[in-house]
Every structure is written in structure tokens, then in C-alpha cells.
Amino acid sequence: MAIEVFAPAKINLTLHVTGQRDDGYHLLDSLVVFADVGDTVRVTSADRLSLDIDGPEAGGLDAEPDNLVLRAARLLAPDRGAAITLTKRLPVASGIGGGSADAAAGLRALAQLWDMSLPEPEQALSLGADVPVCLSAMPRRMSGIGERLNPVPPLPAMDILLVNPRVAVSTPTIFRTLAEKNNPPMERDLPRWRDLPDFAGWLANQRNDLALPAIAQQPVITEVIDALSEAGALFAGMSGSGATCFGLFSPDHPPAEPVLRRRHPDWWCARGRVL
Numbered sequence: 001m002a003i004e005v006f007a008p009a010k011i012n013l014t015l016h017v018t019g020q021r022d023d024g025y026h027l028l029d030s031l032v033v034f035a036d037v038g039d040t041v042r043v044t045s046a047d048r049l050s051l052d053i054d055g056p057e058a059g060g061l062d063a064e065p066d067n068l069v070l071r072a073a074r075l076l077a078p079d080r081g082a083a084i085t086l087t088k089r090l091p092v093a094s095g096i097g098g099g100s101a102d103a104a105a106g107l108r109a110l111a112q113l114w115d116m117s118l119p120e121p122e123q124a125l126s127l128g129a130d131v132p133v134c135l136s137a138m139p140r141r142m143s144g145i146g147e148r149l150n151p152v153p154p155l156p157a158m159d160i161l162l163v164n165p166r167v168a169v170s171t172p173t174i175f176r177t178l179a180e181k182n183n184p185p186m187e188r189d190l191p192r193w194r195d196l197p198d199f200a201g202w203l204a205n206q207r208n209d210l211a212l213p214a215i216a217q218q219p220v221i222t223e224v225i226d227a228l229s230e231a232g233a234l235f236a237g238m239s240g241s242g243a244t245c246f247g248l249f250s251p252d253h254p255p256a257e258p259v260l261r262r263r264h265p266d267w268w269c270a271r272g273r274v275l
């Protein structure tokens with residue numbers, strides 16, 4: 001039996017860093033969505049645990065024991081076997097949760113293969129702060145260090161363009177170089193957005209507190225955000241700790257993607273729909 005689970009890209013539309021715990025982890029308040037752009041995890045029965053990686057972004061990763069898909073398998077059942085194939089389409093270390101999305105998809109696929117229940121969010125968190133939200137794979141307001149998940153008001157339909165300037169960014173380094181750790185959260189109750197322009201206007205007044213330290217390390221991020229705005233995005237920003245940026249578009253007015261691709265042939269670029 002083969003089971004295939006899609007691992008959608010995670011996008012932090014907002015990312016407010018509101019404090020730091022004694023163990024060094026940061027407290028967040030983030031509006032997280034997913035896109036129909038992502039990796040695929042496929043599992044089949046086998047005596048021992050193995051991982052193959054293929055796909056256009058496979059070069060960025062080795063099938064080492066610390067691969068998050070293998071760590072997810074061992075968390076679920078330390079001694080069981082399965083042959084896992086990871087098709088990698090999301091750039092590695094790019095702020096769109098690739099590893100966490102793969103871990104969550106791996107947990108789903110293997111829980112089905114092995115007829116087990118999924119781990120609790122606290123357990124999933126031990127694989128990575130983004131794993132609980134990736135397990136939900138729905139728009140969520142994420143807080144705590146990533147373990148508290150709340151529903152959000154209905155979002156308008158939107159298309160998304162993801163662009164990565166092909167620079168890898170280390171999440172711990174960006175958190176470490178963030179100057180101010182105690183920033184205000186989003187408003188207590190999120191508004192009921194009328195439509196996409198209303199939502200984009202609201203986003204323009206929110207923040208990604210990791211953008212400044214990420215831009216200090218990789219100034220090209222500013223160029224990416226500008227290019228997305230030039231391509232007609234109603235709102236453009238950076239996801240997670242970068243360097244991937246996103247532009248939001250009305251489904252009726254698709255982005256000027258060919259122009260962007262022509263001007264920046266080296267950048268990774270993927271267009272999709274917000275799920």
C-alpha cells in the first residue's frame with residue numbers, strides 16, 4: 001500500500017515577536033496560511049526505515065538520519081519500518097517551513113500506514129516550532145512558540161507568488177540578531193475582512209519582526225519585496241525568517257510573473273493559491 005501526503009508551503013503573513021522565554025525560544029503572534037505549492041511525502045510498507053529524496057530541490061538536502069521526515073517517523077514509532085520518498089520542491093532553509101511541512105506530512109502518512117493516531121501538538125513541537133501549525137495545514141493564528149493555534153476569521157480568496165532569491169537563511173541566527181524581543185502582538189480580535197484590498201490594507205499595518213535582521217544579513221530581500229510589488233501584488237512581505245517573500249494577488253488579476261522571471265532568472269519563483 002502506498003500513501004501520499006502533500007506538504008504545503010507555510011507562509012507567515014504576519015510575524016510579531018512578543019517576548020522571549022527563559023530557554024531562549026521566542027514568543028510569537030503570527031497569521032499563518034498555506035499554499036498549494038509544496039513537497040510530497042510518499043510512504044510504503046517495508047521492514048526497515050529508509051528515505052529517498054527526489055524533485056527539483058533535492059540537491060539542497062541529504063537523506064541523513066536528522067532529516068525531519070525520518071525524525072518524524074522515529075517520533076511516531078522508534079522501531080517500525082517504511083520506505084519513504086520525499087519529493088522536494090520547496091527550497092531548503094527558506095522561511096516557508098519546508099522541513100516542518102515535510103515532518104507534518106510524514107506524520108500523517110505514517111500514522112495512516114501504521115494505523116496509529118497522530119501525536120499531540122506538544123509532541124509534534126519537539127520536531128520544530130512550525131510542525132504543529134503544519135499538521136493543521138489551515139489558516140491559523142499561531143502563538144506561544146508555535147504550539148498555540150487558533151482559528152482566524154474567513155480570509156478572502158487569493159493567489160500567491162512565492163519568490164526566493166536563492167540565499168539560505170538560518171532561523172536561529174535571525175532570532176539571535178533580533179534587537180527588540182518585546183514587540184506588540186496583533187490586536188486581540190482579528191477583524192472580519194471585507195475583501196482582498198481590505199485584507200491587504202490591514203496587513204500593511206502589521207509586521208514581520210524578523211524582516212529587519214534578515215534584511216541586514218541578506219539585503220537582496222528588499223529587492224524581492226520591491227519586485228513583487230512591481231509585479232502587481234496588493235501586499236508583499238517576507239515569510240518566517242526569510243529569505244522567501246510572498247506577494248498576494250486577486251485571482252482575477254494574476255501577477256506579472258513572466259516579467260519578474262525574465263528580470264531575475266536565478267530566483268526561485270512559484271505561483272499558487274492560498275488554501
Ligand SMILES: C[C@](O)(CO)[C@H](O)COP(=O)(O)OP(=O)(O)OC[C@H]1O[C@@H](n2ccc(N)nc2=O)[C@H](O)[C@@H]1O
Binds near residue numbers: 012127144240
Ligand atoms: C520563524 C518561524 O518559521 C515562524 O513560523 C518559526 O518560528 C521557526 O520554526 P522552525 O524552523 O520549525 O523552528 P525550530 O526548528 O523549532 O527552531 C530553530 C531555531 O529557531 C529559534 N526559534 C524558533 C522558534 C521560536 N518560537 N523561537 C526561536 O527562538 C531557536 O533558536 C531554534 O533553535
Ligand SMILES: Nc1ncnc2c1ncn2[C@@H]1O[C@H](COP(=O)(O)OP(=O)(O)OP(=O)(O)O)[C@@H](O)[C@H]1O
Binds near residue numbers: 068069096098103130
Ligand atoms: N525534510 C527537510 N526539508 C528541509 N530541511 C530539512 C529537512 N530535514 C531537515 N532539514 C534541515 O532543517 C533546516 C531548516 O530547513 P527548512 O527548510 O525547514 O527551513 P525554513 O523554511 O526556514 O523553515 P521555517 O520557516 O520553519 O523556519 C535546514 O537547514 C535543513 O538542513
